[in-house]
Amino acid sequence: CTLDSEVALRVGGDFFFDPQPGDSPVKLVLIAGGVGINPLFSILLHIADLHEYQEGKGNGYKMGTVKLYYSAKNTSELLFKKNILGLMNAFPGKIACRFHVTQQSSRICEELQPHVTGK
Numbered sequence: 001c002t003l004d005s006e007v008a009l010r011v012g013g014d015f016f017f018d019p020q021p022g023d024s025p026v027k028l029v030l031i032a033g034g035v036g037i038n039p040l041f042s043i044l045l046h047i048a049d050l051h052e053y054q055e056g057k058g059n060g061y062k063m064g065t066v067k068l069y070y071s072a073k074n075t076s077e078l079l080f081k082k083n084i085l086g087l088m089n090a091f092p093g094k095i096a097c098r099f100h101v102t103q104q105s106s107r108i109c110e111e112l113q114p115h116v117t118g119k
Contacts, residue, residue: 015039017046025064032070034077041080044068044087044095051091065093071100075108075116085111 007029017028028047030040050063072078078099087095101108101118108116 015043017043019050019061019063021061023061025062027064028066030066030068032068034072035079037070037079040068040070041083044084047095048087048091051094063094066095068095068097069100070097071102073103074101074106075099075104075112078112081112085115088115 019026028043030043032040044066047063047066050061054061054063068084070078070084075081078101081099084097088097097115099112099116101116104116104118108118
């Protein structure tokens with residue numbers, strides 16, 4: 001997002017992302033904490049499928065970019081982190097993630113270091 005961007009937020013309730021072929025592409029920002037990643041990870045997988053379909057067939061819904069912000073106590077509590085890293089590598093510039101840890105006491109592994117901030 002940039003200054004003066006319009007942002008829609010939802011907390012709780014049903015989570016889904018079901019764009020239709022005629023819809024304009026949107027940029028998504030997903031924010032998760034702890035186990036709250038579960039429905040957002042499903043959305044992230046759906047977005048990856050849309051990107052694959054778009055690249056393979058060139059028609060249907062045109063997916064915009066997605067940025068996931070995901071926070072947990074430490075990196076061992078970041079669920080699906082390997083899968084998320086894989087999606088970022090598969091779709092560079094289209095799927096991005098920033099992990100945040102609040103109580104990390106051990107060293108952060110090299111693979112995660114570029115994507116992690118914390119106290």
